[in-house]
Amino acid sequence: MSSIIPAELRYTESHEWVRANDDGTVTVGITDHAQHLLGDLVFVEIPEVGRTVTAAESCAVVESVKAASDVYSPLDGAIVEVNEALADKPELINEDPYGEGWIFRLKTTAALEGLLDAKAYEAIAIAEDEDDEGSLANPKLAD
Amino acid sequence: MPFIPHTPADVQAMLAAIGAPNLEALFDEIPPVLRIGELPALPEALNEWQVSRLLDTRAAAMPRPLCFLGAGAYEHHIPAAVWEIVGRGEFYSAYTPYQPEASQGTLQVLYEYQSMMAGLTAMDVSNASLYDGASALAEAVLMAVRANRKSKSKRILMPRALHPLYRRTVHAIVHNQGIELVELPYDPVGGHTPVEALATYAGQDFAALAIPQPNFFGTLEDVDALTDWAHRQNLLAIAVVNPTALAVLKPPGEWGGTGADIVCGEGQPLGSPLSSGGPYFGFLCCRQELVRQMPGRLVGRTVDLDGKPGFTLTLQAREQHIRRSKATSNICTNQGLMVTAATLYLALLGPKGLEQVAAACHANTRALVERLTQIPGVSRAFNRPVFHEAVLKLPRPAGEVLDGLLAHGILGGFDLSGDYPELGHALLVCATETRDEADLQRYAEALAEVV
Numbered sequence: 001m002s003s004i005i006p007a008e009l010r011y012t013e014s015h016e017w018v019r020a021n022d023d024g025t026v027t028v029g030i031t032d033h034a035q036h037l038l039g040d041l042v043f044v045e046i047p048e049v050g051r052t053v054t055a056a057e058s059c060a061v062v063e064s065v066k067a068a069s070d071v072y073s074p075l076d077g078a079i080v081e082v083n084e085a086l087a088d089k090p091e092l093i094n095e096d097p098y099g100e101g102w103i104f105r106l107k108t109t110a111a112l113e114g115l116l117d118a119k120a121y122e123a124i125a126i127a128e129d130e131d132d133e134g135s136l137a138n139p140k141l142a143d
Numbered sequence: 144m145p146f147i148p149h150t151p152a153d154v155q156a157m158l159a160a161i162g163a164p165n166l167e168a169l170f171d172e173i174p175p176v177l178r179i180g181e182l183p184a185l186p187e188a189l190n191e192w193q194v195s196r197l198l199d200t201r202a203a204a205m206p207r208p209l210c211f212l213g214a215g216a217y218e219h220h221i222p223a224a225v226w227e228i229v230g231r232g233e234f235y236s237a238y239t240p241y242q243p244e245a246s247q248g249t250l251q252v253l254y255e256y257q258s259m260m261a262g263l264t265a266m267d268v269s270n271a272s273l274y275d276g277a278s279a280l281a282e283a284v285l286m287a288v289r290a291n292r293k294s295k296s297k298r299i300l301m302p303r304a305l306h307p308l309y310r311r312t313v314h315a316i317v318h319n320q321g322i323e324l325v326e327l328p329y330d331p332v333g334g335h336t337p338v339e340a341l342a343t344y345a346g347q348d349f350a351a352l353a354i355p356q357p358n359f360f361g362t363l364e365d366v367d368a369l370t371d372w373a374h375r376q377n378l379l380a381i382a383v384v385n386p387t388a389l390a391v392l393k394p395p396g397e398w399g400g401t402g403a404d405i406v407c408g409e410g411q412p413l414g415s416p417l418s419s420g421g422p423y424f425g426f427l428c429c430r431q432e433l434v435r436q437m438p439g440r441l442v443g444r445t446v447d448l449d450g451k452p453g454f455t456l457t458l459q460a461r462e463q464h465i466r467r468s469k470a471t472s473n474i475c476t477n478q479g480l481m482v483t484a485a486t487l488y489l490a491l492l493g494p495k496g497l498e499q500v501a502a503a504c505h506a507n508t509r510a511l512v513e514r515l516t517q518i519p520g521v522s523r524a525f526n527r528p529v530f531h532e533a534v535l536k537l538p539r540p541a542g543e544v545l546d547g548l549l550a551h552g553i554l555g556g557f558d559l560s561g562d563y564p565e566l567g568h569a570l571l572v573c574a575t576e577t578r579d580e581a582d583l584q585r586y587a588e589a590l591a592e593v594v
Contacts, residue, residue, distance in 0.1 A: 063460045067460065067465060068460035068461075
């Protein structure tokens with residue numbers, strides 16, 4: 001499975017992508033690789049605008065027919081805008097993960113340099129494809 | 144017959160496969176202090192006929208008093224067909240089956256149950272049930288704290304007139320999660336939770352208000368005003384209701400301007416016998432927007448690849464086998480057998496039958512209160528309308544009066560002095576549709592003698 005990993009974006013090990021905007025904010029979503037693993041999304045719980053978050057804090061949930069997974073903030077900051085369209089069309093994340101499927105916009109002063117570049121993220125994605133065990137879309141079912 | 148199917152050889156084979164030398168080694172991560180070891184108080188095993196004889200003897204020695212006790216569990220007539228059908232092999236399992244979709248009949252029963260409960264409460268969604276009414280309220284509280292995004296608080300307004308055991312159960316389940324229950328006083332004249340008492344809390348941050356209907360005193364609350372107050376203050380409204388009463392009262396989905404948000408209660412009145420306190424079942428319903436915060440199993444109706452209708456467990460991403468520690472609850476079961484009985488009970492009675500039951504309960508309780516309050520020294524404690532229970536003031540301690548009544552073969556009600564000492568000698572009485580004229584007369588005569 002090969003997934004799209006745009007070179008101009010930054011990434012996290014937990015499969016978020018980060019785009020730097022001109023106004024000093026960053027836009028966050030989940031990667032093409034992540035949406036492939038999750039399968040068809042049926043629900044997205046978006047955060048509230050105005051919420052202050054710290055890096056690696058859980059602030060959204062993406063739910064597919066087979067799994068639910070937390071989305072973590074890649075950086076410290078405040079949420080200034082959320083993608084309301086996901087409430088009715090969670091499939092936007094499957095169809096266009098880096099465009100229409102964005103999840104939230106963060107006002108932050110943190111530097112992006114600490115995040116993964118496309119090459120480093122690709123290595124993680126490839127390693128996961130080879131070893132499906134423990135990936136976010138493959139929770140072990142137990143009761 | 145052995146109840147553990149593994150032979151010693153099976154056990155040895157399994158231990159060998161996982162590389163454990165013996166059973167001791169398998170369990171060695173459980174600290175010795177937590178292990179029971181010997182059970183010296185356990186009597187010697189009896190064989191089947193010895194057990195039958197022992198239980199027959201004990202059952203025969205049990206008094207069968209005439210019951211005027213409610214306080215959360217109610218004696219109703221259960222049509223004979225209900226438990227005849229529940230006892231069929233196809234239904235006789237208390238559990239949601241593993242590989243549930245293979246059990247279409249069981250899923251259909253749960254789906255019918257959910258549909259009936261949603262109809263009765265006028266809510267969008269019902270789950271497949273919880274353990275009992277008290278734990279259902281605890282789940283409703285947890286759900287409200289998660290769901291109310293306008294509130295940052297973990298505080299819940301809980302009327303003192305709500306069932307004391309429910310309040311204690313909720314406290315036990317939620318207090319270690321930092322959730323605080325704030326008690327609302329009741330009106331000493333009406334026995335209800337006055338909206339005016341809420342004024343103190345206006346503008347403060349709470350996640351939800353619990354609204355009992357009827358409340359523990361049997362009194363009807365001003366549910367419209369309470370629901371609207373909660374919503375104006377950005378609180379969720381949790382309705383705690385008696386399901387029989389809903390046949391004659393406004394359903395929670397229609398309370399106030401926009402209806403309650405979460406509805407819960409004890410399902411025992413719908414087809415479960417009193418049975419010394421259980422098993423019963425809890426019900427939990429909510430608005431569609433809150434369904435992802437709902438705990439418990441949900442059955443949905445769908446179509447298979449060939450377009451044929453079928454039933455399935457749905458929205459499972461809420462549950463612990465998928466969401467793990469972030470699941471909406473660690474309850475992954477339901478009271479399937481009691482729910483099957485409730486489904487049959489509701490189906491056999493129909494809306495009209497349930498309404499007749501509710502109306503008869505109300506009429507009998509009114510007639511009972513009228514007779515009893517003619518006895519000198521006995522009066523009503525509150526003046527507001529009731530459903531099928533009422534509080535009486537007595538001239539003597541209720542405990543003594545109840546002992547006296549029991550000597551007449553009458554279970555006279557619930558002594559309120561332990562939970563509500565401020566009420567003095569107060570007794571909660573109930574007369575369901577199973578009581579007739581002669582029963583009421585017998586109670587009145589006995590009480591006149593005892594007080």
